[in-house]
Amino acid sequence: MIPKSHPRHSSLSERHALEAGVRRGITHMQGFIAHGRGEAFDYLIGEKTTAAAKNAIRAAAALLLLAKQPVISVNGNVAALCAKEVAELAAAVNAKVEANLFYRREKRLKAIAAELKKFGVDALIANGKTKLPQLASKRAIVSREGIFSSDVVLVPLEDGDRTEALRRMGKRVIAIDLNPLSRTAQKASITIVDNITRAMPLLVKKAKAMKRMPAADLRKLVASFNNKINLKQSLLIIRRGVR
Ligand code: PTJ
Numbered sequence: 001m002i003p004k005s006h007p008r009h010s011s012l013s014e015r016h017a018l019e020a021g022v023r024r025g026i027t028h029m030q031g032f033i034a035h036g037r038g039e040a041f042d043y044l045i046g047e048k049t050t051a052a053a054k055n056a057i058r059a060a061a062a063l064l065l066l067a068k069q070p071v072i073s074v075n076g077n078v079a080a081l082c083a084k085e086v087a088e089l090a091a092a093v094n095a096k097v098e099a100n101l102f103y104r105r106e107k108r109l110k111a112i113a114a115e116l117k118k119f120g121v122d123a124l125i126a127n128g129k130t131k132l133p134q135l136a137s138k139r140a141i142v143s144r145e146g147i148f149s150s151d152v153v154l155v156p157l158e159d160g161d162r163t164e165a166l167r168r169m170g171k172r173v174i175a176i177d178l179n180p181l182s183r184t185a186q187k188a189s190i191t192i193v194d195n196i197t198r199a200m201p202l203l204v205k206k207a208k209a210m211k212r213m214p215a216a217d218l219r220k221l222v223a224s225f226n227n228k229i230n231l232k233q234s235l236l237i238i239r240r241g242v243r
Contacts, residue, residue, distance in 0.1 A: 002065040010046075011039060011097045014081060021080025025111040028103045030215055031077045034138035034157065041178035042195050043240045049202060052233035053194035059156070059225035061093075061188045063216040067152035067172075070095035075102060076122065078156050079112040080198065085200035087119035092207040095154070102159050104138040121193070135165040153215035156196050163187045178199070180234040191227055193234035 018035055021027030049057075062068050072086055072095050079086075079099070090097050099112040113123040123147040131140040132148070137163055142148045153166055156176035160183025166173050167187055176186035176196045185191040192199045210218065 002010055010040070010197065012196075013154065017080050017102040017215050018077065019078060025108055027034045027080045028108070030103060031075075031080070034077060038157075038178040039237070040197065041180075041193075041203075044241045045178070045193065045234065046237070046241060047195075049194050050234065050237055051228075052230050052237070053192055054202070056190055056192040056227075056230050057194075057202050057206055058210075058221055059212050060192060061203060061215075063152055063172055064089075064093040064095065064154065064176060064207060065191060065210060065213075066215060066218050066222065067093070067095075067150075070151045070152045070154070071099065071150040073100045073147060073156075073158070074098065074112060074116065075100065076108060076112065077235045079115050080110035081197055082200045083087060083112065083121075083231050085121050085204055087112060087116065087121045088204045089154075089200065089207060090121060092204055093210065096124060096146050096150075097121050098126070100126065100142060100147060102139060102162075104141060106182065111172050132165040132169065134168065140165070145230050155188075156200075158188075159188060160184045180211060180231045180238070185231060189227060190194045190225060191231060 004104055018031055049189055070093055072085055072090055075095060099109045108123045113125055126141045126143040128141055130142055130144040130148050132142055138241045142172040150171060152172045154174045158175055163173050163184045164187050172189040174190045175184045176192045176199050177185045179185060180193045
C-alpha cells in the first residue's frame with residue numbers, strides 16, 4: 001500500500017491553525033517544522049487512528065483518571081491545534097494545565113494562557129524558580145504546583161530530554177507523538193502514536209466514558225499496557241505502508 005500523497009482536508013486546516021497560531025504569537029516558527037515531521041509519519045500510518053493508538057488512548061485515559069495530581073502540558077502547537085480539547089480533558093480527569101515551552105518566551109506563555117482562558121482554563125505558568133533536576137537550559141523550568149508536583153503528566157509533542165527528566169523523577173509520562181522512534185515516544189510510559197488532532201478528542205471521549213469505572217479495573221488496564229509492544233505495532237504499520 002502506498003499512502004496517498006495529497007494533503008487531507010483536515011491537514012490543511014491544521015496548517016491554517018498553526019499559521020494563525022504563529023500570527024497571534026502562540027506558536028513558534030519551529031512549530032511548522034515540527035508539524036511537517038509529524039505529517040510525514042501521519043501519511044505512513046494511513047492518516048487514521050490505528051488499533052494500537054486506540055489501545056494507548058484507553059490506557060492513557062485510565063492512567064489520567066487514576067492520577068492524584070495529573071497535569072497537561074501545553075506548548076505552542078498544542079494551543080493552536082486543540083486548546084478546546086485540552087480544556088475538556090482537564091475537566092474530565094480533574095487535571096491542572098500548565099503552559100510550558102521548549103522555546104520559552106514570557107510573551108508566548110501569556111498568549112497561550114489567554115487562549116486557554118477562552119475555554120475556561122486558568123493555566124499555570126512557571127515563575128522560573130523551580131527546575132527539573134539534571135536538565136540544562138530554560139527547558140528545565142516548570143511550575144512548582146504544576147508539573148513539578150505532578151504524578152502523571154500528559155506531554156503532547158514533547159522534547160526527549162524533558163521526558164527523560166520527568167521519568168527520572170518517577171513521574172508517569174503520557175506522550176502523543178506521530179513518530180514512534182522519537183526519544184519522547186521511546187521514553188514515555190504511554191505513547192499515543194497518532195495525530196494530536198485525532199487523539200485528543202478520542203482521549204476526552206474515553207476519559208468521560210471511563211470516569212465511573214472501578215479503580216481496580218482502571219489499574220488492570222494500565223498494568224496490561226506495554227509501551228514497547230505498542231510502539232512496535234505502530235512501527236509495523238509504518239513498515240507495511242512503505243513496502
Ligand atoms: O511551543 P514550543 O516552544 O514548546 O515548541 C514546540 C515544538 C513542537 C516546536 C518543539 O517542541 C519541537 O521542536 O518539537 P520536536 O522536537 O519537533 O518534536 C515534536 C514531535 O511531535 C515530533 O516527533 C513530531 O513527529 C511530532 N508531531 C508533530 N506534529 C504532530 C506530532 N505528533 C502528533 N500530532 C501532531 N500534529
